Amino acid sequence: MTTDVLSRFADLPRDAEGKVTLSDEEWRARLSPEEYRILRESGTEMRGTGPLTNHDAPGDYHCAGCGLHLYSSEHKFHSGCGWPAFDDEVPNAITRIEDRSHGMLRTEIRCRGCDGHLGHVFVGEHLTEKNVRHCVNSASIVFAPKA
Numbered sequence: 435m436t437t438d439v440l441s442r443f444a445d446l447p448r449d450a451e452g453k454v455t456l457s458d459e460e461w462r463a464r465l466s467p468e469e470y471r472i473l474r475e476s477g478t479e480m481r482g483t484g485p486l487t488n489h490d491a492p493g494d495y496h497c498a499g500c501g502l503h504l505y506s507s508e509h510k511f512h513s514g515c516g517w518p519a520f521d522d523e524v525p526n527a528i529t530r531i532e533d534r535s536h537g538m539l540r541t542e543i544r545c546r547g548c549d550g551h552l553g554h555v556f557v558g559e560h561l562t563e564k565n566v567r568h569c570v571n572s573a574s575i576v577f578a579p580k581a
C-alpha cells in the first residue's frame with residue numbers, strides 16, 4: 435500500500451517550501467546505517483546488491499530520506515550497470531552537482547527535498563532513446579506500488 439511505504443515521512447518537519455533540514459544526529463536516528471552512509475555521506479552501495487536494481491513493478495520511487503517523488507516506473511530501465519537506472523525524472527525533484535571525487539568528473543544527483551545523495555547521472559551512453567542514465571542507489575529510494 436502506498437500509504438504504508440510513505441507514512442514514515444509524515445512526521446518530518448518541513449519548511450515553507452516543503453524542504454527537510456535535519457541535523458546529522460537526527461538523520462542518524464531516522465535512517466538505517468546503510469541509508470545514512472549513502473544519503474548523508476554520498477556513499478555507494480555495492481554493485482548488484484541493491485534490492486531495486488532489477489525491480490520492475492509499476493509505481494513510484496520516492497526519496498528514502500524525505501519521501502519526495504523522484505522517479506516513476508516508466509523511467510526505469512535495465513542498464514546492466516548493477517544499480518537501479520532511470521532515463522528520466524520527476525520535474526524539479528533532483529539537483530545536479532559537479533563531483534570531482536575519485537579523480538573523475540561526474541555529475542552527482544541529489545534529492546531537492548532533503549539534499550540527500552542519490553547517485554550520479556550520465557549522458558551520451560545511448561542506452562535508451564533519452565540518452566540519459568540516472569545511476570541511483572537502492573538505499574536512496576523507496577518504492578510505492580501503484581494502488
Ligand SMILES: [Zn+2]
Nearest residue numbers: 497500545548
Ligand atoms: Zn529527499
